[in-house]
Amino acid sequence: MKDIAQVVEDTSFELLKVAATKLPSEVKETLVKGKNETKGSLGKAQMSAIVENVELAETNIKPMCQDTGLVAFFVKIGDKFPLRSEVKEILKKATERATKNVPLRPNAVDMFEGNTKTNIGLRGYVPWFYFDLVEGDKLEIIAMPKGGGSSNVGKMKMIPPGKGIKGVKEFVVEALAAAGPLACPPYTVGVGVGGGEDMCMNLAKKALLRPLYHYHEDERIAAIEKELLQTLNQLEIGAMGLGEGPSVLDVHMEFAARHPASLPVGVVISCWALRHAGATIDKDGNVEYHPH
Numbered sequence: 001m002k003d004i005a006q007v008v009e010d011t012s013f014e015l016l017k018v019a020a021t022k023l024p025s026e027v028k029e030t031l032v033k034g035k036n037e038t039k040g041s042l043g044k045a046q047m048s049a050i051v052e053n054v055e056l057a058e059t060n061i062k063p064m065c066q067d068t069g070l071v072a073f074f075v076k077i078g079d080k081f082p083l084r085s086e087v088k089e090i091l092k093k094a095t096e097r098a099t100k101n102v103p104l105r106p107n108a109v110d111m112f113e114g115n116t117k118t119n120i121g122l123r124g125y126v127p128w129f130y131f132d133l134v135e136g137d138k139l140e141i142i143a144m145p146k147g148g149g150s151s152n153v154g155k156m157k158m159i160p161p162g163k164g165i166k167g168v169k170e171f172v173v174e175a176l177a178a179a180g181p182l183a184c185p186p187y188t189v190g191v192g193v194g195g196g197e198d199m200c201m202n203l204a205k206k207a208l209l210r211p212l213y214h215y216h217e218d219e220r221i222a223a224i225e226k227e228l229l230q231t232l233n234q235l236e237i238g239a240m241g242l243g244e245g246p247s248v249l250d251v252h253m254e255f256a257a258r259h260p261a262s263l264p265v266g267v268v269i270s271c272w273a274l275r276h277a278g279a280t281i282d283k284d285g286n287v288e289y290h291p292h
């Protein structure tokens with residue numbers, strides 16, 4: 001019989017390694033396509049460098065960027081999966097192990113004690129966990145490390161509800177114009193609309209996990225995603241902000257109900273290094289890695 005706790009730790013370690021060293025195939029393919037379609041020599045050189053960097057990281061199993069991000073896990077625990085409250089500590093153990101052995105850059109800084117050197121925060125919040133309780137006997141884990149540069153350009157605003165969808169679109173364009181070259185474009189943009197001031201940012205981050213060019217099942221939302229993708233590329237930020245090549249690879253939106261008096265909008269931007277990796281473990285410890 002398998003040691004389920006060990007399987008969860010080993011799988012999470014592997015997910016952190018894969019996320020840091022290998023881009024999801026559709027992201028890589030989109031970057032290659034962007035490189036091939038870029039006309040100007042400056043943009044072409046930047047896109048070529050990004051693609052070469054991604055390929056070298058994958059071949060040598062080394063992080064694709066020196067900033068391996070702040071670690072977050074999206075976790076779905078089935079009500080018949082044998083582990084529950086222990087999962088959090090196991091994922092922290094995997095994070096500490098990955099920090100030493102991948103290696104990941106130590107990025108958890110305590111305001112008073114400094115860098116913990118482990119990627120584990122001293123106060124229990126880092127890594128950050130998004131837990132969901134679901135039916136069934138499986139555990140799904142998605143590891144998502146996110147770099148500081150791209151997190152710095154995230155934005156949230158409570159816009160007047162009367163501004164409606166037009167106001168949402170204007171704010172997304174405003175956020176991307178402000179990001180400009182600051183966070184290693186081409187970007188992928190997650191937008192969360194509704195809920196409260198915290199929920200819209202969580203939804204925006206979650207939206208980044210949807211594979212590129214998989215638009216929202218609600219056609220009205222899909223139409224806004226496609227429209228924003230076009231509009232944002234007209235900003236001509238370009239590869240690494242040089243005005244040539246793709247600015248934005250894709251836009252994904254999630255909507256929640258809102259309070260009648262509020263229209264919260266969260267914008268979470270990923271740099272070209274849109275890193276995440278997932279797996280599902282069943283109650284017997286069999287692991288299925290998600291297509292990557």
Ligand code: SF4
Pocket residue numbers: 065066067068069146147148149150183184271272273
């Ligand atoms: S923004 Fe992304 S690619 Fe740029 S340094 Fe940060 S993690 Fe690396």
